[in-house]
Amino acid sequence: MSPLSTLTPPLKKSSAIGYGRLRGGARYAPTLATLGLFLAMFAVGAGMYPSFLSGQVLLNLFIDNTFLTVLAVGMTFVILTGGIDLSVGAVVALSMMVCASLLQAGWNPSMVIPLVILIGGGLGTLMGLVIQYFDIQPFIVTLAGMFLARGLCYVISLDSIPVTDPFFTSMAQARIPLAGDLFISPGVLIAVAVVAVAFFILHHTRFGRTVYALGGNEHSAMLMGLNVKGTKVAVYAVSGLCSAVAGLLFSFYSLSGYSLAAQGMELDAIAAVVIGGTLLTGGTGYVLGSVVGVLVLGIVQTFIAYDGTLSSWWTKIVIGGLLLVFILLQRLFSRKTY
Amino acid sequence: MNKIVPVVQMDDIEIGFPGVKALDRVSFRLFQGEVHALMGENGAGKSTLIKALTGVYSIDAGTIVVLGESKRFSTPAESQAAGISTVYQEVNLCPNLSVEENILLGREPRRRGSIDWRGVRARGKEVLAQLHLEHVDPGSLLSEHSIAIQQLIAIARSVEVNAKVLILDEPTSSLDAGEVAQLFDVIRELRDRGVAILFVSHFLEQVYEISDRMTVLRNGCLVGEFMTRDLSRISLISKMMGKEMDVLAELDQAPVRIKSTSNASVVPFIETEGLGRKGSVSKVNLSIYPGEVVGLAGLLGAGRTEIARLLFGADKSDQGSIKIKGKPQKLRSPRSAIDANIGFCSEDRKEEGLIGDLTVRDNLVLAMQASKGWARRIPRRVQDQLVDEFITTLDIRPANPDALIRNLSGGNQQKVLLARWLVTNPELLILDEPTRGIDIGAKTQIQKLVAKLASKGMAVLFVSSEIDEVLRVSDRVAVIKDREMVAEVINDDISEHDVMAVIAGGPE
């Protein structure tokens, strides 16, 4: 409950200046609102189920969502420019399939991992090029990319392929102990590193600032002499790269390749980014907000698993309902007139 | 001076768009240390020529030589790399980023590959100070500032690069007198430092004040290059318009104001008492009578636009009251204002006026259609009648109702927007900067139209940053200062100076 009291001031502040134009502090309002809701949710869970209130439950949110975190990071880049990437889920599956099939064929992980990252980045770049140079809407190009990547999964194999490679197995089963008997997986470190790099790129490099400029006003960014074309292609490449990394993390997580894996994960990633406070119109948002968005989606699932009485359909309805609650509260806290 | 090699030399430039030749073998030169005005009516090809030089458009034929090197720009980045920096009329910055970032975007100081944010702040402050903008917080969002400040920040951005060539495309259209003077100081400073400056403006006085030389364009063709001091205003206008002097006599500068009939006995159409909105404006006591033009004068950012928006319900008021024809009324939305027979032309034509991808016809009847509701479509026959009528009376060109409005020039777009409200036959028409960024011909037409409308009994609220324009058209002038209405003067041969004195002196 104490986290809530620390949270109240910024919320109040942002709603107080709800009129007028967005001011400095209000830039963080949606993200802070989400963070507050996450903490509230955690408090409610802890109140309802005693074993909920444990550090490991919190850490499991990270362990179980490494891939989604990385996907959301890539998606944040794309959405910041005002675009969208629907292909990420399918590219995750493709990365897993390539990984699993090559490892099965006896390749060395030191060859497979760079190759997978290359394929992901390559697909992303390709989609970016089509979007930029043929001037086709990102929604459609990446939808086609989704079909293509998913289709290639089937072409590789219809059966699920187990991964038995020792490196992958060790990545999957290694436990990095923290204080007490708490632990995290190596994947969490990778995800955290990706988040850190993304944060650095977005806030401390010219490329990152161009991403924001592009989302603010593409035409102006062009007239300001920024490299709009290159940046636009690059964000899709980044998203592709992130999808590939997420695919590797998913491989570590599940030690298999499965052509139907990660279906609909693109919508989870988009939802996480938006819940985290990034506007789909571009220009506003933070990569850390997206991480909070992922945690929110994760805690909703944990909540449902702890409840354990929801039937299949009530699970769906509750997820939808909680999504709605988050959106509405976020609107409430960060209301902006137009 | 002729011996010196020009910084920029453009020869026989041709650019065509589908169906139109925008530039036809135009040549142009720009020398170091001069302010060169590019003159012409809307649509003469000024913007196109500038965009050819800044790499926004590719040229179809001709040569561009910058500092002795032949260039062919295909992106603004290339042009900027060659030392050419541009400030456009429409602020082309990113509203979602901070002021300092907008100034330094793409050129941020870096340390070991990472942006040096402290350096950004320091440099931002420095540049703002150069333009006497110390009061602007470099860390604030661009969108928090008025259009005028944004425009100055855009100039700050181009000052920052140490450009060889600085292009200012209508930089003053949203600045008030003080800011213009401030800007001109900066321009002279830069000129004396050896920067070649290309200046485009519709304000003749400003052009004569600042420029050394001018190039005149008409209909995409070159008319000629002149020394400013050798060319009289009247002959410049005749060169721009391609008309003889007697035709120009029509465009006299005498007041177009028609003394309104005595309306002492009439109830004001709208009357506000203590009207205001938190964080915006306050204490607005304004009444406008039928058949009267009331001007709103004040410095930029004084709250002129805010008052206009309150009277139209575009923003909700939270203080004071409004009476319409003597009856208290709340204006919660533009719709409620429209239902009360009020019309409003916004100062931001592009963002708040035009529906770019719709035709002139659709744009023109839009407000009327909106107030009828979607279910009752205005019959095509009636639409055609209205559109034809206004195309003729307002001289809208091209006279093609099916042209997309975004393809019209600024002045013609403005006329369509005016017509949008005129067809609804409003009792009060609020015009916020209706003549900004349009050429003299169209400007005079609009001023005359306002006078004519008032003489037919319409109440008009006329907002403009040009005090002389306000004085020419209004019967009364309300003076705004620091987001409050401070005075109301009957426009009885008062001068610009008088109004300035009120602004300077505060409430009487």
Added chain:
Amino acid sequence: MKSLLKNRLTWPLVALLALLALNQVFRADFLALRMQDGHLYGSLIDILRNGAPTVLIALGMTLVVATRGIDLSVGAIVAIAGAISCSYIASSSDPSSLATAGTAAAIAVVAGLALGVWNGFLVSVIGVQPIIATLVLMTAGRGVAQLVTGGQIVSVSNDHYKSIGAGYAFTLPISILITAAVFVLAAVLTRRTALGTLIEAVGINPVASRLAGIRARNIIWIVYVFSALCAAIAGLMISSNVTAADANNAGLYIEMDAILAVVIGGTSLAGGRYSLVGTVIGAFIIQTLTTTVYTLGIPPEVTLVFKALVVLSVCLLQAPAARNALRRFRPAPKLPAKEKVAI
């Protein structure tokens, strides 16, 4: 000829015809129609009948997209409509009567309208971004449908109900006649009234539209309600076609098909100008594509790759930039979209 090439409907139409021709090459009697049991029978009829739900949903989606929106919930609404009507019929005392079928359809349509009102409320009143607002119903809606059916496939045997999706009238499938009627309704609604112009205005410039006095809220509300209505009718068709409500799978991913159809038909997802005819062509391209997969005997594992390539090439054909590039093999001096041509 030149204006024909410029017309934005030309390329989708060419793509559709090319696909049909491809089928004809592989199977000589593909385009043949014959009479059977008093109605027309053949692959073309199948395309019409099976494509009807997609066309219907895409029509609603077109108007939503024109206001800069998107409706991801249509698939869930399809499931809910089917679930409600079939459950009603299955539990009624007279499960095979016309009255039962009519009541069931009416209840489902009303439910669809209510869901549309809900979506419209979130988008226009609360101001939630459309993709997220409709994601709520997309997620929860299928759960609601399963709740109605108890997770089971509810089979009905009601010939009247069956005729909605599988019946024939005037030798044509009733479903396509219903779709045609909705198309006419949409066309009349948007072009005979001012709705179309106002939708486009709101989609192109919402701020200016508000200042011009357009009640954007109502307009946006109307399009979401219309979209949901179309989805509900499509839900009736889909469940009636197989005389069963499958809450889990009915209308799954149909939102993607519909959005594709809208875009292939030449309406930009950025809002503004739209083309209902283009959408219809786009939807039939997608349905024909499915049929082509069957005709050509493309194995299921490469079906998606094939679809991706076709979709991409249709979109490429349509994109002016791509056409210019193909024609001249160098990037055209593209005018930035937001830039007004200053002449």
Added chain:
Amino acid sequence: MIKKSMFAVLAATGLALTACGGGGASAGAANGSGGDKITMGFAQVGAESGWRTANTKSVQESAKEAGVDLKFSDAQQKQENQIKAIRSFVQQKVDVIAFSPVVESGWDTVLKEAKDAKIPVILTDRAVDSKDTSLYKTFLGSDFVAEGKKAGEWLVEQSKSSEPVNIVEIQGTTGSAPANDRKQGFEDAIKDDPDLKIVASQSGDFTRSGGKQVMEAFLKNNPDIDVVFAHNDDEGLGAIEAIEAAGKVPGKDIKIITIDAVKDGMTALSNGKINFIVECNPLLGDQLMDLAKKVVAGQDVPQRVVTEETTFTMEQAKQVLSSRQY
């Protein structure tokens, strides 16, 4: 159940709205270990078909009868969700975990965690391909390959005469385990009979409308279809509609074989519209609870328990139809 879940939502909503935590602690949901009552965490695949729902229902009802406290989690066909659910069961220290894997591979990590926490695991319905069989106690479920085989064997038996038989296959969801296995089993069974030939094979996504659309196309592309093999009843039922619409008689002009034996399928079978159904029994609940009790009590259980499944012809179907529960 509905009431309780509503409460959970309302609690979450209300608390979040007023932004003051705590409160709803009295939700009263039984949790974790406690007493002699067995707590079972059950991670279901999803609710993707009627068969699956019957399966879920069976497990839930049997748990109630057997006095087992069931923690149910729906993975919505996603492996990662299932892993998360199992992990949260471990966290909650349930007595036994049962789950129907979404996919065969990739369970080692999470199952090891369960093993480390000394929680026994029972697989239902689908197997995992883990080499380490100590990770789970037993696998209870049907054999998809065998189902496909049974369908093929019946067909081989029926077509003794040496006339060529044209078969069309309507597959399940591309890439899913039942589709892959049933296809393989069927092909294995008919490969020795040169007269039996699969002339076309497409995915009908396990749905009626999928089955109908695929069958419509098959009928137009292939003039002589003798047999339809559909991977589940729903696809077969869709195919029947397409066959009838084409003016042919299902069951006579074209023979139909399906798998599952849900009620609608059995009805069609008893009406002669389907010729043969291989059963795939979803009612595993009672068997599962028995196994769970034994496992928790530390008794030995066989590694593999195959559900009792049979096949149905028209006559058999007529006899059992009235007693069919799902």
